[in-house]
Amino acid sequence: MHAAGVLAKPDTLSEFGLRRVLVVLCVSEIVSWGVLYYALPVLAPAIADSTGWSIAGVTAAFSTGLVVSALVGIPVGRWLDRIGPRLVMTTGSVLAVPAVVGIALAPTLPWFVAAWVLAGVAMAGTLYPPAFAALTRWWGPRRLAALTALTLLAGLSSTIFAPLTATLLAHGGWRHTYLTLAAVLGSITIPGHLWGLRGRWPEPDPAETVRQEHVPDAIIRSRAFLLLVAAVALGTFTAFAVVVNQVPLLIERGMSTTSAAWALGLGGLGQVLGRLGYRHLVAATTVRVRGVVVLALTAATTGLLAVLPGPATLLIAAAMLAGAARGVFTLLQATAISDRWGAAHYGRLNGLLSAPALLATALAPWAGSALAQTLDGYPAVFALLAALGALAAVLAAGTVPTGQRHPT
Numbered sequence: 464m465h466a467a468g469v470l471a472k473p474d475t476l477s478e479f480g481l482r483r484v485l486v487v488l489c490v491s492e493i494v495s496w497g498v499l500y501y502a503l504p505v506l507a508p509a510i511a512d513s514t515g516w517s518i519a520g521v522t523a524a525f526s527t528g529l530v531v532s533a534l535v536g537i538p539v540g541r542w543l544d545r546i547g548p549r550l551v552m553t554t555g556s557v558l559a560v561p562a563v564v565g566i567a568l569a570p571t572l573p574w575f576v577a578a579w580v581l582a583g584v585a586m587a588g589t590l591y592p593p594a595f596a597a598l599t600r601w602w603g604p605r606r607l608a609a610l611t612a613l614t615l616l617a618g619l620s621s622t623i624f625a626p627l628t629a630t631l632l633a634h635g636g637w638r639h640t641y642l643t644l645a646a647v648l649g650s651i652t653i654p655g656h657l658w659g660l661r662g663r664w665p666e667p668d669p670a671e672t673v674r675q676e677h678v679p680d681a682i683i684r685s686r687a688f689l690l691l692v693a694a695v696a697l698g699t700f701t702a703f704a705v706v707v708n709q710v711p712l713l714i715e716r717g718m719s720t721t722s723a724a725w726a727l728g729l730g731g732l733g734q735v736l737g738r739l740g741y742r743h744l745v746a747a748t749t750v751r752v753r754g755v756v757v758l759a760l761t762a763a764t765t766g767l768l769a770v771l772p773g774p775a776t777l778l779i780a781a782a783m784l785a786g787a788a789r790g791v792f793t794l795l796q797a798t799a800i801s802d803r804w805g806a807a808h809y810g811r812l813n814g815l816l817s818a819p820a821l822l823a824t825a826l827a828p829w830a831g832s833a834l835a836q837t838l839d840g841y842p843a844v845f846a847l848l849a850a851l852g853a854l855a856a857v858l859a860a861g862t863v864p865t866g867q868r869h870p871t
Contacts, residue, residue, distance in 0.1 A: 475663040476601055484601055485609050487659030488594045491552070491652045492617035495589040497624025498563060498648045499528075499582055502641070505628040509637040516572045524576040526825040531583025532590070533821035539587045540596070540814020547664030548597035549656065555588020556652040560645050567641035589652065591617075592817045595797045596810045600665060603806075607742060610797045615738050618790070622731065679808045682864075683815060687803065691862040692816055695796055697855035698758050700823035700830075701848045702789045705765055706730075708831035709782060712768060712841035718775050726775075726782040733786030740787075741794045750802045754859035757795045760788040762852030769845035796820065803864055 476484065503525045511518045542551055562585050565578030587593075598609040631640040682688050709730070713723035744753060764785040771777055800812045834844045 475665045480662050481602060481609075483659055484597065484662070485612060487655045488597060489613055489616040491556070491589070491655045491659075492591070492594055492613060493620045493623060494648055494651050495556075495559070495586075496617060496620035497627070498644045499559060499586050499589070501621045501624045502628045502644055505625055506632060506637045506640060509632055513637060514572075516575070520572050521575070522828060524572070524579040526829065527576055528579035528583035528586065529821055529825035531580050532586035533818040533825070535584050535587035536592055536817055536821065537814045539593065540810040540812070540817075543593055543596045543810030543814075544808055547600075547660075548593050549660040549662075549664075551588050552593050552597075552656040552660060553653060555585045555593070556649070556656050559585035559589060559652070560649040563641055563645035563648060567638045567645065591793075591797070592813055593810075596813060597660065599797075599801050599806045599809050601662075606801065606806075607745060607794075607798065610794060611738055611741060614790070614793050614797065615735055618731065618735055618738070622728075679811055682804055682808070682812065685864065687862050687864045688812070688816075690858045691799060691803070692819055694754065694758060694855045694858040694862060695799065695816055696819035696823045697851050697858070698761055698792055699796070699820040700827055701761055701765055701852040701855065702792055703824045703827040704831045704848050705768070705785055705845070706789070707828045708835070708841060708844060709768070709785075711832075711835070712845060713778055713782075715841050716771075716773055716778060718778065722775060726779045729779055730782040730786030730789075733783035734790030734793075736783075737787030737790030738794055741791050744791065749863075751860060751863045754795065754799070754862055755856050757788065757791050758852060758856035758859050761785075761792055762849045762856055764788045765845055765852055766849035769842050769849055799862075803862070 503521075507518055507521045507525075510516065510521050539551060558581060562578055562582035565581060566575065569575035569578050594613060595610065598613060599606050602609040628640060628644070631643055635643070706727070709727055710720070710723040713726055714720060718726070744756070748756065764781065764787075767781045768778070768785060771781055796816070800806075800809050800816060804812065831841075831844055834847065835841050838844055838847070
């Protein structure tokens with residue numbers, strides 16, 4: 464039986480209201496990820512060329528925003544449990560607009576960093592964790608279908624915003640691009656969150672507290688929760704380091720930059736296919752087995768990229784497999800709390816679970832290039848990442864609370 468188990472009491476939202484929430488979050492996640500996350504990799508070279516700031520400095524400002532997002536996400540999780548997503552996500556969207564405008568107008572690198580700090584606060588209120596919390600509580604036993612739809616559509620964010628950002632850059636420079644993106648973000652996400660997320664925030668369903676035998680503080684201190692945090696953080700570091708370092712690895716293997724970029728893009732297609740198959744994996748496995756299998760697949764596909772010398776066709780196939788594993792891992796993380804402890808304290812627990820994972824995301828771009836220099840090439844980096852993924856799979860075996868029967 465699913466962690467949500469028994470049918471919940473009547474929804475506080477009608478079927479139309481539930482679908483409205485899902486549509487709003489799909490659109491707002493595409494835009495929020497596109498503006499606050501995927502635009503920077505496209506614009507970073509132009510920012511460095513225009514300002515004289517180093518690429519490392521520009522990337523460090525972005526990483527600072529991710530660190531702030533991880534830290535702020537912890538109290539945001541508590542607020543989500545108490546008051547729901549409407550105020551939290553609307554506030555995040557409102558803060559995102561001056562943050563992006565500040566990025567666009569920053570006269571010096573310190574001001575640029577400060578604007579990314581504010582953007583980090585906005586990210587904590589607009590990216591996946593609050594959206595996951597909203598769907599987990601409102602959709603109840605049907606949460607997996609809603610979370611799958613959200614991650615499938617939000618996965619198109621880079622597909623939409625990377626070329627859009629490049630087009631804007633070609634016509635007006637990076638500052639004008641960010642100002643335009645700020646207008647897009649504000650005009651879509653603020654009204655979307657303010658009006659689209661209306662509806663009474665339901666109390667935790669008693670069916671969701673069947674496994675909630677301890678207060679949240681006891682869960683947070685438990686061996687299962689601590690191992691889950693470690694496994695998810697290591698898995699996230701592996702997955703994101705693979706994404707940001709895959710192109711230089713494939714170039715080292717003899718592929719052209721264009722071909723390597725296509726391989727990365729096809730990895731995104733693999734990510735979508737992996738998410739489509741997650742419901743079948745849920746039906747066929749227990750919580751423990753699912754965690755071990757997904758993280759082991761992440762490790763195995765990363766290792767495959769490390770050892771395959773070519774040809775290009777096999778490397779592209781391996782990139783798609785790595786993308787599929789990454790796509791499944793996103794849903795594994797989204798459901799990790801509710802599968803083990805129900806949804807009663809999802810916001811708080813998921814905030815704590817997500818914080819180290821976001822820190823790993825912030826560290827991954829720098830760590831990959833630094834390790835490549837130390838280990839004399841990217842194949843050795845990917846072998847190390849595969850080992851970290853394998854360690855995450857081992858830790859996942861201990862992430863089910865003791866005494867929990869027949870987790871699915």
